[in-house]
Amino acid sequence: MMQKSNRFADTLEVGGTTYTYYPVAGVPGSKTLPYALTVLLENVLRNVADPEAAEELAERIVAAGNAGEVGSEVEFSPARVLFQDFTGVPVFVDFAVMREACAQLGGDPTKINPQIPCDLVIDHSVIADVAGCAGALEQNMELEFARNKERYDFLKWSQQSFDNVRIVPPGAGICHQLNIEQFAHVVMTSDDVGVAHADGERPVAYFDTLVGTDSHTPTANGIGVLGWGVGGIEAEAAALGQPITTLVPKVVGVRLTGELGEGVTAMDVALTFAQMLRAKGVVGCFVECFGPGLAHLSATQRTCISNMTPEYGSTCTLFPVDDQTLAYLRLTGRADEQVALVEAYAKAQGFWNDPDAPARTYAEVVEFDLGAVERSIAGPSRPHDRIPLAEAQERFRAVCDERGLDLGRHVAVDLDGATCELTHGALAIAAVTSCTTATDPSMMLAAGLVAKKAAEAGLKPRPWVKCVLAPGSKATELLLERAGLLEGLRALGFYTCGFGCMSCIGNSGPIRAELHEASEDIELASVLSGNRNFEGRISPDVSQNYLAAPATVIAYALAGTMDVDLEHDVLGTRPDGTPVHLADIWPSDEEIAALVESHVDRDLYEEGTRGLYDGDAAWASLGSEPSDTFTWDDTSTYVRRAPYFDGMRREPSAPDPIVGARALALLGDFITTDHISPAGSIAPDSPAARYLEERGVAPADFNTYGARRGNHEVMMRGTFANVKLQNKLAEGKKGGWTRDFATGEVAPLFDAAMGYETAGEPLVVLAGKMYGSGSSRDWAAKGPALLGIRAAFAESFERIHRSNLIGMGILPLQFQEGENAESLGLDGSERFTVEPVDFSQGLPEPRVVDVTAERADGETVAFQAAVRVDTPTEGRYYEHGGILPYVLRQLID
Numbered sequence: 001m002m003q004k005s006n007r008f009a010d011t012l013e014v015g016g017t018t019y020t021y022y023p024v025a026g027v028p029g030s031k032t033l034p035y036a037l038t039v040l041l042e043n044v045l046r047n048v049a050d051p052e053a054a055e056e057l058a059e060r061i062v063a064a065g066n067a068g069e070v071g072s073e074v075e076f077s078p079a080r081v082l083f084q085d086f087t088g089v090p091v092f093v094d095f096a097v098m099r100e101a102c103a104q105l106g107g108d109p110t111k112i113n114p115q116i117p118c119d120l121v122i123d124h125s126v127i128a129d130v131a132g133c134a135g136a137l138e139q140n141m142e143l144e145f146a147r148n149k150e151r152y153d154f155l156k157w158s159q160q161s162f163d164n165v166r167i168v169p170p171g172a173g174i175c176h177q178l179n180i181e182q183f184a185h186v187v188m189t190s191d192d193v194g195v196a197h198a199d200g201e202r203p204v205a206y207f208d209t210l211v212g213t214d215s216h217t218p219t220a221n222g223i224g225v226l227g228w229g230v231g232g233i234e235a236e237a238a239a240l241g242q243p244i245t246t247l248v249p250k251v252v253g254v255r256l257t258g259e260l261g262e263g264v265t266a267m268d269v270a271l272t273f274a275q276m277l278r279a280k281g282v283v284g285c286f287v288e289c290f291g292p293g294l295a296h297l298s299a300t301q302r303t304c305i306s307n308m309t310p311e312y313g314s315t316c317t318l319f320p321v322d323d324q325t326l327a328y329l330r331l332t333g334r335a336d337e338q339v340a341l342v343e344a345y346a347k348a349q350g351f352w353n354d355p356d357a358p359a360r361t362y363a364e365v366v367e368f369d370l371g372a373v374e375r376s377i378a379g380p381s382r383p384h385d386r387i388p389l390a391e392a393q394e395r396f397r398a399v400c401d402e403r404g405l406d407l408g409r410h411v412a413v414d415l416d417g418a419t420c421e422l423t424h425g426a427l428a429i430a431a432v433t434s435c436t437t438a439t440d441p442s443m444m445l446a447a448g449l450v451a452k453k454a455a456e457a458g459l460k461p462r463p464w465v466k467c468v469l470a471p472g473s474k475a476t477e478l479l480l481e482r483a484g485l486l487e488g489l490r491a492l493g494f495y496t497c498g499f500g501c502m503s504c505i506g507n508s509g510p511i512r513a514e515l516h517e518a519s520e521d522i523e524l525a526s527v528l529s530g531n532r533n534f535e536g537r538i539s540p541d542v543s544q545n546y547l548a549a550p551a552t553v554i555a556y557a558l559a560g561t562m563d564v565d566l567e568h569d570v571l572g573t574r575p576d577g578t579p580v581h582l583a584d585i586w587p588s589d590e591e592i593a594a595l596v597e598s599h600v601d602r603d604l605y606e607e608g609t610r611g612l613y614d615g616d617a618a619w620a621s622l623g624s625e626p627s628d629t630f631t632w633d634d635t636s637t638y639v640r641r642a643p644y645f646d647g648m649r650r651e652p653s654a655p656d657p658i659v660g661a662r663a664l665a666l667l668g669d670f671i672t673t674d675h676i677s678p679a680g681s682i683a684p685d686s687p688a689a690r691y692l693e694e695r696g697v698a699p700a701d702f703n704t705y706g707a708r709r710g711n712h713e714v715m716m717r718g719t720f721a722n723v724k725l726q727n728k729l730a731e732g733k734k735g736g737w738t739r740d741f742a743t744g745e746v747a748p749l750f751d752a753a754m755g756y757e758t759a760g761e762p763l764v765v766l767a768g769k770m771y772g773s774g775s776s777r778d779w780a781a782k783g784p785a786l787l788g789i790r791a792a793f794a795e796s797f798e799r800i801h802r803s804n805l806i807g808m809g810i811l812p813l814q815f816q817e818g819e820n821a822e823s824l825g826l827d828g829s830e831r832f833t834v835e836p837v838d839f840s841q842g843l844p845e846p847r848v849v850d851v852t853a854e855r856a857d858g859e860t861v862a863f864q865a866a867v868r869v870d871t872p873t874e875g876r877y878y879e880h881g882g883i884l885p886y887v888l889r890q891l892i893d
Helices: 035-047 051-067 085-104 136-161 175-183 217-223 232-239 266-280 292-296 299-307 323-331 336-348 389-402 441-456 474-482 486-491 513-518 550-559 589-599 602-608 687-694 712-717 749-758 779-787 799-807 872-879 883-892
Strands: 010-014 017-021 073-076 080-084 118-121 165-168 187-189 205-207 209-212 226-229 244-247 251-257 286-290 316-318 364-369 376-378 386-388 411-415 418-422 427-432 466-469 524-528 542-548 570-573 579-581 661-666 737-740 745-748 763-766 789-794 811-815 831-834 848-854 860-867
Touching (some): 017 336, 035 051, 035 226, 035 286, 035 316, 080 085, 080 232, 085 232, 136 165, 175 209, 187 336, 209 232, 217 316, 217 323, 226 316, 232 244, 232 799, 232 883, 266 364, 266 376, 323 602, 386 389, 389 542, 411 513, 441 486, 441 589, 474 486, 474 602, 524 550, 542 550, 661 749, 661 789, 712 779, 749 779, 779 799, 799 811
Parallel strands (some): 118 165, 286 316, 427 466, 427 524
Antiparallel strands (some): 073 244, 570 579, 661 831, 737 745, 831 848, 848 860
């Protein structure tokens, strides 16, 4: 981890301690680099063992940065890795299997061990089965442990058996919020990671950097920590000491001016960012913020903006360090010595927000006036489809018109002894949740104030609305309690029902049974203070999903429908009959600021994170003795030995050619990893359900795909099984269906894939633009690989998914500009043969390959596709059959 040559080293004295550090100022041309490239520059100076190689990589960064262009390949060695439990369980399953494979190939299994700090937070498992009542939290926690005991047992074994692993038990909060409140250092030292020093050797200071197995890892960018989301397989390699290879990114600068208007929140800024930058086109770029407007954004407002990064496809959205950063570090309990080091180091490295410093070079500068931001929502199915709140009703009605929905159609629903007439847009779920907004005390206090004032006015949410409150950390709930706002929230049915992601990742639990039946006739809606609203994500019963600030979520719960003008319509009446409008219960910025001043202090965070790693009695009772290898339970339906290393040899062989491959799916644009990767509930008529029932699991105990990520048998059966997926080969049937060309019938996609495997026929997928958008789901690559998919054709790929495909040995092939499956006349019935590609030199040769698609009548369509293996290291991964076999061979050698 530490540089073996002192050629680039210098010393920095802070508070009586002298540190070794690697100043970037000595590199010609570094002073005008974007902040993000300054971090990458320091990273190669410190981590690349050969000084000549480090100099070469440094020159690449400087040249590309000052030209404002994408540069050549460089290595990035993150300081730590962040996991959530859904993605973390399969990672540690892979580690356990790698240990076995290492021993079988004659290596030392204990070499398979994280080399840098790894934090895993169990935040994705809790489901809002119970909500809207006292005791909801306790009941959901009890259900969570009952469902997930096998997974939690395995995680506790992992914590005990691997070095450098910390696990936060269930019920503590969301990984990204805990990351900025507790884990992040902003500047790290070798002492932080337990590096032993020789006598007289100084500790090394360096930028805090990370990768995480969740696409919203860039949340920490808001406090000056450079990090981004990667697939689980890429994170595994980083944890095992392998640098991540990346092209020097193009950096887009966003110059902030002005300040937010009255009643406008950081969520409104984040949604506006998403709309603007998705339209601008920043996929694969770094984005960083600068300008006079920075002074008017708090650290947590910045983290909210950074959290939304993947919604416009960029790698990160970085803010430099300044006084706001230092204030937040002090507030959240960082030692004075640490805060002093952050300030001194940031200034020494040119990472301090200094308005008088030379202008930095960006590929493009986008102007953004904070004063022009207005209250907003986004939906009904994409985070970047922002709608001004004043136009929300108009846009909702336009959506219904586009979908052919008649707002005059009503369904009578009997609820609690009363008959309610509901139509399209009836709100099934209102969720105050997600690290996006819960990190910001001002937004949570605003929601509490709206609830308090609504309760005092005698207002209640409509009876069909499921109200979810899932704070991102104990400190958030404690803040609401200290401010006297929990009572008002509970009066409206917003009881804390879990400390986790919940609705934001689809763990909304069941809606009311009466609404479930009504969803067959009308399109239901949800509103949540989260970052993702893809179709089918929040609940299988809900067709339209909208993102909003927490206070706006409360307001919509009171209205009970999306067909409302919150700016003008009456939300209800007081006991005396006087009408109540949103303006009557919306708090002023002055009210919110007074509560922040009174209640947001260091003691709040110290008490809120006390006993973070302890867990409750249920957690304490879990676990087994540490050991070099894991003892697999053959009866487990949660944790199974993965097959990725079966039959592996010490030396790699060239990948088999793709000849006569069948298309398993023919897909359109904007296919997200939610569509590909198994997520949410397990449908009772699915291949995964059939597998579980054959092993004695009752439907009531199916749990979710996310909870069963440690069982590849379940996950491969749920791949491409999203209820909203439209596979054009399935003749109109949505979900996990395809045409099986061996039988001519439309069949479950998994069954068809297994038939092709038996026949020895490779498979491909055909898709459109932005294939693999969304979360960094490793199962969106693992599942297709296990199904036998060898290549994915697309018009364009989202960054993380393209990398994950290569990491699992799937070849990403991009149609030539202006071409796609439709323009080429491909209907998916063809057999595809791809020209052999040579990866012996790292980069593919040729870079553009000839492809032949042969129809059943013998006619052929010839076209070309670009091989999207962009770096030599990616080429080596693909040549080895994926990143995991490559890393294992490196460690054995």
